[in-house]
Amino acid sequence: EIVLTQSPATLSLSPGERATLSCRASQTVDIYLAWYQQKPGQAPRLLVYDASNRATGIPARFSGSGSGTAFTLTISSLEPEDFAVYFCQQRTNWPLTFGGGTKVEI
Amino acid sequence: EVQLLESGGGLVHPGGSLRLSCAASGFTSIRYAMSWVRQAPGKGLEWVSTISTGDDTTYHAESVKGRFTISRDKIENALYLHMNSLIADDTAVYYCARSRSGSCLTCAFDIWGQGTMVTVS
Numbered sequence: 368e369i370v371l372t373q374s375p376a377t378l379s380l381s382p383g384e385r386a387t388l389s390c391r392a393s394q395t396v397d398i399y400l401a402w403y404q405q406k407p408g409q410a411p412r413l414l415v416y417d418a419s420n421r422a423t424g425i426p427a428r429f430s431g432s433g434s435g436t437a438f439t440l441t442i443s444s445l446e447p448e449d450f451a452v453y454f455c456q457q458r459t460n461w462p463l464t465f466g467g468g469t470k471v472e473i
Numbered sequence: 474e475v476q477l478l479e480s481g482g483g484l485v486h487p488g489g490s491l492r493l494s495c496a497a498s499g500f501t502s503i504r505y506a507m508s509w510v511r512q513a514p515g516k517g518l519e520w521v522s523t524i525s526t527g528d529d530t531t532y533h534a535e536s537v538k539g540r541f542t543i544s545r546d547k548i549e550n551a552l553y554l555h556m557n558s559l560i561a562d563d564t565a566v567y568y569c570a571r572s573r574s575g576s577c578l579t580c581a582f583d584i585w586g587q588g589t590m591v592t593v594s
Contacts, residue, residue: 411585423583461532462535463508
């Protein structure tokens with residue numbers, strides 16, 4: 368099973384600041400990594416798929432990068448609605464696995 | 474509008490059974506690989522099961538293999554999760570989710586339902 372480790376667990380930032388979230392895989396996942404945003408009481412929302420492709424309707428301030436075992440989700444300038452929990456997920460091998468999440472808080 | 478709507482959750486005793494349903498609207502679900510993902514209270518996301526297009530091949534996490542079965546109904550445009558021999562660790566919100574790219578089994582999940590809560594106690 369591929370283990371995904373996200374860091375930091377919590378990121379405390381202010382609106383307008385840049386957020387950099389990390390996801391590391393226990394073995395290579397090539398580019399097959401996605402990022403999701405989840406707000407309290409809501410379902411996850413797909414932000415980025417296959418490392419760097421923004422999903423439909425996702426603002427340009429969200430960008431993904433990386434390959435192999437190291438990936439980054441960057442939010443260039445935090446908007447109030449961006450404070451949430453972010454999960455990464457790999458699709459290279461079964462079982463599909465998720466990281467433990469990074470909470471971006473004000 | 475493309476939507477998924479889960480139902481069927483509730484409180485069940487250990488060892489009991491439950492069937493979750495997921496009604497798809499705005500798209501034809503048999504043209505997509507579909508999955509169930511769960512989230513225990515205050516915890517992260519855990520993939521549970523996936524069903525393919527075409528021959529409906531199924532995939533299950535080891536933690537539920539032999540106890541849970543994913544299936545779909547083409548006429549009802551619905552997805553199901555049949556859960557047997559439930560244990561406390563199965564307590565979670567269960568989401569159904571659509572593969573971003575049709576028959577792609579493992580593509581990212583682009584559409585999620587609102588979730589249905591299952592409590593085993």
